[in-house]
Amino acid sequence: DAGVTQSPTHLIKTRGQQVTLRCSPKSGHDTVSWYQQALGQGPQFIFQYYEEEERQRGNFPDRFSGHQFPNYSSELNVNALLLGDSALYLCASSLWGAISNQPQHFGDGTRLSIL
Amino acid sequence: KQEVTQIPAALSVPEGENLVLNCSFTDSAIYNLQWFRQDPGKGLTSLLLIQSSQREQTSGRLNASLDKSSGRSTLYIAASQPGDSATYLCAVLLGGFKTIFGAGTRLFVKA
Numbered sequence: 721d722a723g724v725t726q727s728p729t730h731l732i733k734t735r736g737q738q739v740t741l742r743c744s745p746k747s748g749h750d751t752v753s754w755y756q757q758a759l760g761q762g763p764q765f766i767f768q769y770y771e772e773e774e775r776q777r778g779n780f781p782d783r784f785s786g787h788q789f790p791n792y793s794s795e796l797n798v799n800a801l802l803l804g805d806s807a808l809y810l811c812a813s814s815l816w817g818a819i820s821n822q823p824q825h826f827g828d829g830t831r832l833s834i835l
Numbered sequence: 836k837q838e839v840t841q842i843p844a845a846l847s848v849p850e851g852e853n854l855v856l857n858c859s860f861t862d863s864a865i866y867n868l869q870w871f872r873q874d875p876g877k878g879l880t881s882l883l884l885i886q887s888s889q890r891e892q893t894s895g896r897l898n899a900s901l902d903k904s905s906g907r908s909t910l911y912i913a914a915s916q917p918g919d920s921a922t923y924l925c926a927v928l929l930g931g932f933k934t935i936f937g938a939g940t941r942l943f944v945k946a
Contacts, residue, residue, distance in 0.1 A: 753934065762839075763926075763936045820886065820887075821867065823869055824881065826878040826879040831876070
């Protein structure tokens with residue numbers, strides 16, 4: 721039973737560029753959430769997707785956008801990259817109907833470095 | 836605005852010691868509280884989930900309690916081992932299914 725998989729594992733970009741990160745949820749899960757984790761900090765909620773729609777959004781600018789596909793996989797896009805976007809980006813999956821009583825499952829993340 | 840605070844920020848203990856990690860939150864309107872473990876450069880592993888109607892959960896040497904009225908949770912680790920060294924994060928699930936994390940407690944267990 722495959723868990724949450726994220727790609728790529730590492731990425732180096734320069735300021736102003738655009739990046740796309742990918743996530744495949746755990747088998748049987750239909751909801752994907754994205755988080756940004758700066759070094760030494762807890763993860764910060766970016767947004768959540770269910771039924772191919774953004775359901776919740778954290779305090780992130782419009783440069784951060786996403787998409788969910790019919791197979792429940794998801795992409796996170798970040799435009800006009802800033803040095804401050806350097807972080808570990810985590811994807812978590814869950815089952816919408818059981819979201820309050822079953823744990824989220826996390827991938828190992830994508831380490832994004834901005835030069 | 837919901838805020839989650841974890842104390843202490845870092846902790847170093849000798850092997851075999853029992854220890855308690857603390858988590859506090861400002862708004863009691865939560866669906867659940869989760870404790871996670873994170874190894875360096877890795878993702879999060881769920882340890883325990885306590886629903887808002889529950890008081891505690893146990894798994895092996897781990898026990899987590901929840902007091903919604905006071906906005907507090909504790910994670911108790913019995914007989915700590917070097918393999919327990921990691922960062923421990925607590926997170927609350929809010930209405931609308933947004934998750935808010937604390938900054939974590941970095942634990943080092945000395946052999």
